[in-house]
Amino acid sequence: MCEKEKIFAELLSLTSEIGVFKVKIIQTEKVETDKSFRLLCESNACGMYGKCYMCPPNVGNIDELMAQIKNYDYGLVYQTVGQIEDSYDFEGMLEEKKKSYLITQKLRKVFENLGILKVLHLGAGGCGVCDKCAQQDGLPCHFPELATPSLEAYGVNVSNLAKVVDMKYTNGQNTVTYFGMVLFSLGEK
Numbered sequence: 564m565c566e567k568e569k570i571f572a573e574l575l576s577l578t579s580e581i582g583v584f585k586v587k588i589i590q591t592e593k594v595e596t597d598k599s600f601r602l603l604c605e606s607n608a609c610g611m612y613g614k615c616y617m618c619p620p621n622v623g624n625i626d627e628l629m630a631q632i633k634n635y636d637y638g639l640v641y642q643t644v645g646q647i648e649d650s651y652d653f654e655g656m657l658e659e660k661k662k663s664y665l666i667t668q669k670l671r672k673v674f675e676n677l678g679i680l681k682v683l684h685l686g687a688g689g690c691g692v693c694d695k696c697a698q699q700d701g702l703p704c705h706f707p708e709l710a711t712p713s714l715e716a717y718g719v720n721v722s723n724l725a726k727v728v729d730m731k732y733t734n735g736q737n738t739v740t741y742f743g744m745v746l747f748s749l750g751e752k
């Protein structure tokens with residue numbers, strides 16, 4: 564097993580241990596982006612447009628963010644799956660989303676501990692680190708080292724990504740599924 568394969572095996576093993584449902588590593592050239600996702604954010608269905616540093620428009624220009632993805636060699640794609648009471652259980656969905664945010668932060672440690680420093684964490688919809696983003700009070704970000712933009716903010720087509728990694732986009736009745744991805748390179752490019 565070469566050094567890269569050993570690191571990948573370790574990454575997959577450690578990621579599985581922190582409670583993800585499925586995980587897979589792919590080359591970033593397989594990650595499809597689409598700038599039209601910015602229009603979805605602009606429709607403000609989630610109510611966070613312009614209210615978080617990690618959400619549009621604050622997070623940055625969509626073309627520049629999509630281009631950033633290509634600066635990394637690999638993407639560790641993961642999904643979390645949680646149980647909810649029914650499709651109207653918005654509280655349950657929020658609780659499960661918070662759990663996915665915790666997984667994202669645990670993954671930061673996994674990469675740090677393996678000495679993989681060129682990373683970009685993309686999570687499931689919004690930053691989720693603070694209950695209220697500092698942006699709403701005109702203050703600097705409270706935790707810039709933890710702040711996490713979403714896959715969609717970077718124009719990642721998540722349903723297509725699910726197909727690429729052979730994971731289901733949804734996982735059955737009374738469950739909620741969230742995706743995240745850690746872009747990384749082994750050594751500097």
Ligand code: SF4
Nearest residue numbers: 690693696697704705
């Ligand atoms: S870490 Fe807190 S203050 Fe910074 S972008 Fe995230 S939610 Fe906002």
